[in-house]
Amino acid sequence: MHSTMDVHRDNKEAETVFNWRSIKSLAVIAASLTAIMLPALAFASEGGHGGPHLDGALLSGMWVIPFACMLLSIAIFPLAAPHFWHHHFGKVAAFWGLAFLVPFTFQFGFELALYETIHTLFLEYIPFIILLFALFTVAGGVRLTGSLVGTPALNTGILLIGTLLASWMGTTGAAMLLIRPLLRANAHRKYKVHSVVFFIFLVANVGGSLTPLGDPPLFLGFLKGVSFFWTTVHMLAPMALVASILLAVFFAMDTYLFGKEGKPMPKGDAAGSGEKFGMEGKVNLILLGGVVAAVLMSGMWRPHVSFDLYHVPVELQNIARDVLLLVIAGLSLKLTDPESRRKNDFNWFPIIEVAKLFSGIFISMIPAIAILKAGEHGALSAVINMVSHEGTPVNPMYFWLTGALSSFLDNAPTYLVFFNTAGGDAVHLMNDMSQTLLAISAGAVFMGANTYIGNAPNFMVRSIAEDQGVKMPSFFGYMAWSGSILIPCFIIVTLVFF
Structure with missing residues (x-):
């Protein structure tokens, strides 16, 4: 997120010291979060697809801490440690994701943690990134x-x-x-x-x-x-x-x-x-229209066919949309x-x-x-x-x-x-x-x-x-x-x- 020129100006030796201290600090925070969240109330019930589901009514506000820390990392690290952030922002994102998932798994069990992760990845994150990737490539x-x-x-x-x-x-x-x-x-x-x-x-x-x-x-x-x-x-x-x-x-x-x-x-x-x-x-303008059409199709076409991935129903129209978007991105690169x-x-x-x-x-x-x-x-x-x-x-x-x-x-x-x-x-x-x-x-x-x-x-x-x-x-x-x-x-x- 920091410009390349600024990154190269950073003092590497100071950043190395910061990196080590930051990693230790992050580890301490993760351990603290685990200790705080383990006693928290939680509840899993059988949902409409026979799988585990999280009841948000029994979650305390403490569970939002990793998300808040993720936002603070985006806000603070590019200013406080630009070199570290430029090279390790992916690791920081993974850390805060795990800072939620690890205590969540201990408290709720592996089954619910896996369900929530698959649900988020396949119904929200992956379609989100595929759409962005297609638009980014085509435009x-x-x-x-x-x-x-x-x-x-x-x-x-x-x-x-x-x-x-x-x-x-x-x-x-x-x-x-x-x-x-x-x-x-x-x-x-x-x-x-x-x-x-x-x-x-x-x-x-x-x-x-x-x-x-x-x-x-x-x-x-x-x-x-x-x-x-x-x-x-x-x-x-x-x-x-x-x-x-x-x-x-x-x-x-x-x-x-x-x-x-x-x-x-x-x-x-x-x-x-x-x-x-x-x-x-100019062909990419046609492909942009294809992206819009693929998104519309996924919302209006209802074949009522889905595939269960660990109790998570992945619907056929959404799979078709994502495949179409990847094909469109590939065509853009080729043409x-x-x-x-x-x-x-x-x-x-x-x-x-x-x-x-x-x-x-x-x-x-x-x-x-x-x-x-x-x-x-x-x-x-x-x-x-x-x-x-x-x-x-x-x-x-x-x-x-x-x-x-x-x-x-x-x-x-x-x-x-x-x-x-x-x-x-x-x-x-x-x-x-x-x-x-x-x-x-x-x-x-x-x-x-x-x-x-x-x-x-x-x-x-x-x-x-x-x-x-x-x-x-x-x-x-x-x-x-x-x-x-x-x-x-x-x-x-x-x-x-x-």
Whole structure:
């Protein structure tokens, strides 16, 4: 996550000492967690598929510690020990995953631990990574040629186009397609961090508001019975409001910084001035459509065929989707000129980084999701109970609590929890409780922008930007940006719509 140049500047001898001390400290923490969690209450029951299932209602909040430590590692290590982090972030992710799984196995038994691990890997993590891999590979094969000069007008135009595309090709697809043109256009600029931050706000999150194709939570709602264009009609006004504010703020900020830099222009061929304006790898646009079609197919085709992998039902349509996505990625690699990818600054480090870090995140997040799914019977019952008063939904709380939890947890299951808390009947929610459904939808989509891990493409965009030399804010530094810019927008949304 740290740039290569900075990594090479680190003092190797000091880092070696730090590495040894860090490993010892991590071992002590793991032992402490084991001692703390072993006495905790737990319960496994037989589920619908004859396998063990975890009852999140009897989990204490202590089980969330490894997940919290995973997030703190992402926040602190790149600043405190960049060399160590650059070379060992995968080991750190594995450590925190094991810091949950080892005491979990002792307390619940091997059978339940294996079930939860397989359930998370095969129903959540592997499909997540395959989709990201396909989009990363395909979008990385599209290269805009010619002069792209990062003026305020061009940058704002890229953000606007990405925001409009995100609802129809997914936030991840739009982000992977446009982040490299944005970075290349601004390569000569001194101030460019703000462009990437606003890109995450708009293209990777807010832009995915209008259809179930835009963001996973809305796709889950579609599968639960929310009509395809209900989202378009009801989310249009809040999405347009937030996007307009953010685009206006960005244009003003970029205009000021562009002027402060002396309105720089790239030297020589730095922006591709030796090439005609055009596009290479057009076949990848067709393949992007194939990715969207594969995802839609998995949601709409119901063959009612599944394969049990240690009591975990892996459905045929999902297997077909993942195989199709891998085939599409393979076709992209075969059909795209390698030299075009090289000129597009394409390499595999960002997807490797995301795959390793999110393996730790998904595993250590298991108890947090289980507690959340337990609703008013779980450790977060006080939070769940805040969304209604004497049987009446409190829509502002639905918006803020769905959003706050979506900022740190997977926003798809978070959406589903509050969808079910509101009754779970799509027809009733769309008609008699439309504002409540709107609050849940907007919270899950908009507030995924609050942190780097709030939505799938956020971390990927950051990794690509850093890989190309942009010194992005730290985990907490990014939250300072989102807190100062996004939270006021969300307050306005609350006052206007809820």
